[in-house]
Amino acid sequence: MTGQVLASWNEGPARRAVLEYVDRATTPGTGFVEPADRIAAFDNDGTLWVEQPLPPQFDFVFRAWEEEVKADPSLASRQPYKALVERDQGFFEGLATQDPEAVASLLEAFARSWAGTTPGEFDARVREWTRTVRDQRFGVPYVELVYRPMLELFDLLRANGFRVFVCSGGGRDFMRAFAEDTWGILKENVIGSAAAYTYTDGRIVRSHELLGSLDLGPGKPEHIFAHTGRLPAFAGGNADVDIEMLRSAAFALLVRHDDDRREYAYTKGAEASLAAAERFGWAVVSMKDDWATVF
Amino acid sequence: MTGQVLASWNEGPARRAVLEYVDRATTPGTGFVEPADRIAAFDNDGTLWVEQPLPPQFDFVFRAWEEEVKADPSLASRQPYKALVERDQGFFEGLATQDPEAVASLLEAFARSWAGTTPGEFDARVREWTRTVRDQRFGVPYVELVYRPMLELFDLLRANGFRVFVCSGGGRDFMRAFAEDTWGILKENVIGSAAAYTYTDGRIVRSHELLGSLDLGPGKPEHIFAHTGRLPAFAGGNADVDIEMLRSAAFALLVRHDDDRREYAYTKGAEASLAAAERFGWAVVSMKDDWATVF
Numbered sequence: 001m002t003g004q005v006l007a008s009w010n011e012g013p014a015r016r017a018v019l020e021y022v023d024r025a026t027t028p029g030t031g032f033v034e035p036a037d038r039i040a041a042f043d044n045d046g047t048l049w050v051e052q053p054l055p056p057q058f059d060f061v062f063r064a065w066e067e068e069v070k071a072d073p074s075l076a077s078r079q080p081y082k083a084l085v086e087r088d089q090g091f092f093e094g095l096a097t098q099d100p101e102a103v104a105s106l107l108e109a110f111a112r113s114w115a116g117t118t119p120g121e122f123d124a125r126v127r128e129w130t131r132t133v134r135d136q137r138f139g140v141p142y143v144e145l146v147y148r149p150m151l152e153l154f155d156l157l158r159a160n161g162f163r164v165f166v167c168s169g170g171g172r173d174f175m176r177a178f179a180e181d182t183w184g185i186l187k188e189n190v191i192g193s194a195a196a197y198t199y200t201d202g203r204i205v206r207s208h209e210l211l212g213s214l215d216l217g218p219g220k221p222e223h224i225f226a227h228t229g230r231l232p233a234f235a236g237g238n239a240d241v242d243i244e245m246l247r248s249a250a251f252a253l254l255v256r257h258d259d260d261r262r263e264y265a266y267t268k269g270a271e272a273s274l275a276a277a278e279r280f281g282w283a284v285v286s287m288k289d290d291w292a293t294v295f
Numbered sequence: 296m297t298g299q300v301l302a303s304w305n306e307g308p309a310r311r312a313v314l315e316y317v318d319r320a321t322t323p324g325t326g327f328v329e330p331a332d333r334i335a336a337f338d339n340d341g342t343l344w345v346e347q348p349l350p351p352q353f354d355f356v357f358r359a360w361e362e363e364v365k366a367d368p369s370l371a372s373r374q375p376y377k378a379l380v381e382r383d384q385g386f387f388e389g390l391a392t393q394d395p396e397a398v399a400s401l402l403e404a405f406a407r408s409w410a411g412t413t414p415g416e417f418d419a420r421v422r423e424w425t426r427t428v429r430d431q432r433f434g435v436p437y438v439e440l441v442y443r444p445m446l447e448l449f450d451l452l453r454a455n456g457f458r459v460f461v462c463s464g465g466g467r468d469f470m471r472a473f474a475e476d477t478w479g480i481l482k483e484n485v486i487g488s489a490a491a492y493t494y495t496d497g498r499i500v501r502s503h504e505l506l507g508s509l510d511l512g513p514g515k516p517e518h519i520f521a522h523t524g525r526l527p528a529f530a531g532g533n534a535d536v537d538i539e540m541l542r543s544a545a546f547a548l549l550v551r552h553d554d555d556r557r558e559y560a561y562t563k564g565a566e567a568s569l570a571a572a573e574r575f576g577w578a579v580v581s582m583k584d585d586w587a588t589v590f
Contacts, residue, residue: 225414
């Protein structure tokens with residue numbers, strides 16, 4: 001970062017609210033935040049990178065499941081493989097709204113796909129995917145679809161003594177594979193839904209079980225507390241599954257997707273969080289108005 | 296830290312091995328450890344502070360259980376309350392050797408004692424305990440029974456780009472209450488056995504369930520991987536329940552309790568780890584010979 005802070009942000013209420021909060025948090029007096037308490041937590045899909053038409057992790061997962069269906073065609077009659085074969089996007093959108101049946105079948109399938117792999121093997125697959133697969137609309141690898149203004153916000157927060165964490169419903173180990181290169185965030189600051197691993201014969205191996213709760217909705221503050229021993233001072237999100245995390249923070253920032261020219265415009269899955277922003281006075285980022293540059 | 300590194304360590308093989316490892320890890324060439332991989336993990340009981348006659352957390356827990364037995368005398372006929380009332384130390388020593396029945400009854404009792412409390416309430420109780428209760432032999436609060444040479448080792452590691460974590464079978468939240476003041480380690484770098492918490496009505500509340508596995512034996516590398524996404528480069532321990540963590544590290548240091556004048560001399564619960572140290576060439580710290588100062 002050289003020169004101005006939040007350089008890709010337009011002057012406006014969102015930028016002003018962030019700068020005022022950071023100033024208040026670091027200035028002795030009302031609103032001062034003790035250095036140890038300076039935890040910032042950000043959702044990933046739709047907050048740090050593009051989540052349309054589906055969060056990028058689905059692309060990674062679908063490629064694995066396509067291989068599995070090829071190897072065992074009987075899977076094609078069962079969810080979630082059936083929805084994949086039939087291109088039933090509605091099924092997968094159920095995850096964002098937490099349709100329990102869809103979630104259960106997805107988790108089971110996730111578990112099956114990578115049980116028995118070591119972290120090194122899983123990392124290599126994700127890295128191969130980030131290197132070779134491109135988003136259809138933008139024609140670049142997904143890790144290039146990270147919002148530059150948010151990386152600048154990380155810089156600002158770190159420069160003011162905040163530790164920046166990502167806290168996403170997506171896979172912890174999936175995100176950790178690119179967190180350091182893409183976000184400049186160490187793996188240990190990435191919190192997400194995760195498989196349990198067992199240590200056997202000197203190796204860490206992925207099991208078919210989930211560790212703790214899904215990192216969605218109330219699961220977000222639960223995961224943040226378990227990981228850090230605190231609730232966040234600063235939180236950023238963009239969807240209804242972020243509401244509890246945003247409410248648990250002293251300062252909350254909600255990204256509104258209203259830029260169909262440079263990104264996407266949609267409110268689906270964010271209706272309640274947009275209402276909560278109004279009610280609780282959260283800072284709302286209009287991608288269209290508040291960001292001079294998106295990527 | 297002023298002046299010499301590892302100032303309370305005597306010249307000798309242990310100090311030499313540590314300095315050589317850190318030098319190798321930070322010098323380009325064979326044995327260089329990438330900055331992101333510089334994770335150091337330390338057991339707590341017997342590695343960072345005194346664990347005789349029982350790990351200090353038992354003192355904290357026993358005081359709570361005594362109150363519970365007073366309130367409900369029928370508990371006195373059940374384990375672990377029975378062992379407490381009858382001063383049956385053997386029962387509690389079973390935990391270190393992982394007697395499954397003792398562990399199960401202990402976990403159940405732990406769960407019962409603090410279910411429903413918020414982190415703030417639990418923290419306050421631990422802080423009251425660290426402030427007021429004194430170790431019988433030494434006559435000082437338990438947090439003053441931390442080994443000064445280990446704090447100097449933290450300083451050395453941090454000065455060389457290592458992130459220092461504590462990874463203990465003891466309670467995560469118990470340790471987090473004093474980690475920052477006592478060790479200079481942020482709560483988020485403290486890993487341990489932990490209750491699950493739920494986020495309800497805007498509050499984080501402790502449940503009666505365990506989150507994941509006990510942080511003992513194979514649970515240690517499992518917890519470290521889950522928390523950090525890596526296995527440790529450097530690990531320190533003192534007991535058989537640390538073997539898997541020590542084996543998972545590139546450099547392992549084992550504390551040998553052989554100083555009954557300044558601390559305690561015992562090998563119980565450490566027989567296998569002392570043999571493993573020999574077999575795998577771990578650095579062994581003789582408290583008697585290698586430490587000029589203990590506290």
